[in-house]
Amino acid sequence: MSLEDASLDIVPGELLAVVGENGAGKSSLMNVLYGLYHPDAGTFLMDGKPVRLKSPRDAIARGIGMVHQHFMLVPTLTVAENVVLGREPTKRGLLDLDRACDEVAATAKRFGFQLDPRARVDTLTVGSQQKVEIVKALHRGAQVLILDEPTAVLTPQESDELAQVMRGLVQQGRTVVLISHKLKEVLGVADRVAVMRRGRTVAEVRASETTVSALASLMVGEGSRGAALTGVPVTAGPSGSDTVAAGAGTASTRSDEGTAPSGPIVLDAKDLRAKGDNGRPALQGVSLTVHAGEIVGIAGVDGNGQRELAEVLTGLRALDGGEGTLLGGPLADLTPARAKARGVGHVPEDRLARAVVKAMSVEENVALGRHRQPPFARGPWVDFKGRRERTNQLLTTYDVRPPDPTMALQAMSGGNQQKVVVARELDADPKLLVVVQPTRGLDIGAVAQVHARLREAKARGAGVVMVSLDLEEVLALSDRVYVLYEGRVTGHFPRKDLDERELGRRMLGAESDHG
Amino acid sequence: MHFPGKGKAALHLVDSQPMMLRRLHVFALAALLCACSKKTEEAPKAPSPSATATKPPEAKPTVVGLVIDVGGRGDHSFNDASLRGLELWAAGKKYEGGKYVDAPAGEVRQSISSDLAALAPEVKPLPIQPLVLQSKAQEDYAPNLQLLVEQGAKLTIGNGYLLANAVRDVATENPEARFLLIDSQLMDAQGKAKSLPNVRTVLFKEQEGSFLVGALAGLVTKTNKVGFVGGIEVPLIKRFDVGYRAGVRTTNAKAADALMAVYTGSFNSVSAGKEVAQDLIAKGADVIFHAAGTDGLGVIQAVKEARAAGKTVFAIGVDSDQSHLAPDAILTSMVKHSDLAVYQAAKDLVDGKLTAGEQVLGLKENGVGMADVRVDFPGKAEALQKVEALRQQILAGKLTVPGTASELSSFQVAAP
Amino acid sequence: MGERTRQVLPSVLSVLLALAVCWLTIALTRDADTATKAYLQMLWGGVGNWPAYLEGGNANSVLRPLGESAMKAALLTLTGLSVAVAFKVGLFNIGAQGQMIWGALAAALVGAHVSLPAVLHVPLALLAAAAAGAVWSSIAGLLKLKRGVHEVISTIMLNWVAVSLVDNWLVIGPLRAVAQGHQSSITGTAEILSTAQLPRLLGDSSRLNLGFPLALVAALAVWVWLGRTRSGYETRAVGLTPEAARAAGIPTLWRAGGAMALAGALAGLAGAVLVLGTEGRYPGTLGAPYGFDGIAIALIGNNHPLGAAVSAAVFGILRAGGTRMQLLGVHKSFPELIQGFALLFVAGRMVWLALLNRRRAQRAAVEVPRA
16 A cells, blocks of 8 residues: 555646655655556546546656656667657658657757757766656657656756756746655755655645755654654554564563663774665765664665665675774675674575575575584585574574475565574674664564564674664664765764654755754 | 598588577477478388288398488488499389389489499399488497397498498497498508408599599690699598599699699588689689588589689589589589499399408499580590590509509609 | 476476377378387387397397497486586586587597506596586686676587587597508597496497496486585575575685586586597597587486486487387487477476466365365
């Protein structure tokens, strides 16, 4: 359920921004507008008449165009060929490329774009490719243009340019709907802002009459730290997580006041820099320390460098700059094998790709990563007996169902798969445990169990770094919280200073209002 | 001439080379086709009680086995020549639709090439039953020979020098069975010739046939430049080369000095043969003799194309009469009669005269020869007369054709 | 349906279906009687004519066919293993042909030109062949791991290079044995010394040689290695989920490269078994079509080392016996046709499993009301 009673008025000739947290329903709403999703209930009026959009084709026909976050361009074709794709001008049955170029050039000129229609798309910068997408939509007669997180892939300069483009379109009488969670940007360019939270539109305000922090408050929700951001299904009410944690029987809740961390330092990192998969800087100078016996939460909106940070700490991603010490060794030359040897445990975000070999049996997965040591190996040989015993033991301890060590892991439910992973990583008695989204997609019982295990690890003296998009989870477990925004630490809160509203604002890139 | 090793096996390779997908397609296609077309390729029916019962109840026919190499049936060359000798000449049968049917006498006669015309009346069907096995891989030769022995073949023929070791091994193991090995001697592990009491081997004096076509080439050339295209430079192919040179030198010393001989280094590449031949033609050669297996088809193609472009160029075929490949362009062919060798062995077997030992068949023994000249050129009659005179000299033993480079260097041109 | 059955049944059914289709093809083009007799001939040719033997026939009528089948099975097993091992790390080794060619050449050279007692000579020749094959496959492995060149492309190219270099040049050129006596032509290398020959195990008349047990041992060893050793386990993990293997600290590049080298070594051994076991030298043309058969064998064997050995045994029998089909006028290619069909049907593994599952579901549906 991603949309729940959302309403939106789009006024012709204005620039409307739709803001909201990840999973607040922005994209879903836009996909409804574009005919990709079909609402279960509710009406959609265009020019006062009810309309039913069956497909994007319908939407395009009615003058709605969309620029997706991931471009839908054929890289080896030229700009003009991409723009006219699907409605190519022909001459005597043959593609009339000259006319296509002329038409595209005309459209581009009309809206003030600098584009060479004959350039191949794969030679263009990302910003220019985005313009091609916009021109494509306009070329198809879009009156309403929806841009989904358009600046996510752009450099600051390109973003500024895009803002001008959007304003230009509005001046020409087009309507622009901008989806974003970057509040500063939004306020710089939009006429009106609609705020979404938990599938609802909770506010519509004029951009000139609001501030970043006001918007942030609207987005996070007043007085509710149970605000559903992503992930965990939450029962109801602000006390939901505490109830769950208590249900697991090992709860030490927020009231378990952590004071200043006192254990030895297991991780001391300064100015970490790393590139993301797309080659753009993902970590732009992150410094953090982790002590033994504490849980350090990493909060942030998805895609602000959390994943890359976890990968750096586990040796999966090479550092681009910065330095640090991890469990007595340098961070710079860390490899997965070295990280393991030093005592780093890892519960990655994408379980099936990173944590398990799903086609292998449960016991083989329990051995993964520790398969060279007893009780999983004896010399160069696999120790079947030792492995079986240890697996049985873990399956019982961690309540994995069914407790069948020979079963193919892929035959288990996601929650039990995750339990296997957590069991394996904790069984290795890690000194530093890096967990990313440890409860994503799990049911309440499994969530509680995983949380309990993380606390257990902490109690045993492990330093735990927990990346989660689920603010509630972060708040419930962390002794300290770092907030990441665009690859930088924008906030650092010891437990006693935790203020979820402030946390939320920092996550959205807002500067500190008070403090 | 025959190049069992490189030519055919390598062709086979071309088939199996591309990936599995292609293989799948081939298999699937084969399945669909085998109802009709594949049948024509199939091997003979064994002597079964029913088959023999329908035959005139004379004596029970003697089984003669033949193992042909991976080139298989239908190579228009060496395998087909031996099959012709066994099936059509010796058994009087032709292979149709997976079965043997009696061949009309006219067809037998027609299949006997003109240089053997004198022998034709002697070729009569014998009371034998052919049993032919095709081989799929190098290591199939020995078990196939063995299988024929077990099937009661009184004579088992290994066709081609690739089978030399297989014949040696199987003959050693089955001393009571008899064998014929075409185109090679038996050799021991050190590469020394050896003999077995139950094996007849047949070699051909390719140089003698090559001498005749060389002599003709020397008479036909207008540019005084002739060419030779060989495949891989082995002694067998050198015999063609040397004999041809000697022939050219005999009739046209100038052309002999300008003779251009090229080895393509393969027996399975039409394009390589064509390239080489085009080069020779560009350099002025107007008669080209090839001894290069499939590469030779490229030579013939190049000559055909040059003729179409207005040049007067001829190719000389090899092995069997290749005239049908390009009737205008083929001057003649140097033919090699493994058909006759096979027929002769079968006849000897039936007559109880099959001997072991080494046969070397030259012009005199009708082992090699020159096919009919079917094209016209100025001075054809005299030229043929001269060549015939040379042939007579060889037959009479007055002229010994060199077979190796060292023999060639001491070869004295006799007065024509 | 047990996991093991799920793995084995589709292959068995595919082979049976292929046999049935080819029987039908022969029956339709000839007649049912011929088809049946041809199959019987194939069987006798493959496993020996036991009825005739038991009626007092020559022991050779059993030993010889067994020898031929075992010899082919050995070659198919080794190339099948080669493909299967590479597949375990997710690489598709189309290059068993080229690797086999180099292995055969190495074995022929060591066999002919090194003087050693047999106990050392045979192992050295085998080792040389394995090393040669491994080097050749490692070229493709390195290209893949260092430069990202797709192994299917590189191994195919390397096949051509091997054929051109060895078959079309070395063995008819510089490495050609010289016949004494100018009349005979030899293409191929010198014959190996008798100390390098793989000993025959069933007497001289049967060509069953040490190569067959060697291939079986290889299959067993690969199976044990994959299933029971740390490095084998790592290799499988790399093949199944490379990212997870990397995250677990497994040296993925080494494992992939190692598996590719092993694949080449196995194919190289196939070349050695051919040269040292039956041919006695590198023949004028090897071609090594067994490299491609290896793909079929591995797939029909479900990429399991023992599965490959079993499917190699089955097709060794069919192909050794298939020659005999010619005695009935049936084309020599039918064994390959059966193999091809079996491969085609195995490729539809999922279809088989779906069919089997449906039957089970139907049975269950019938049983439930009763219960």
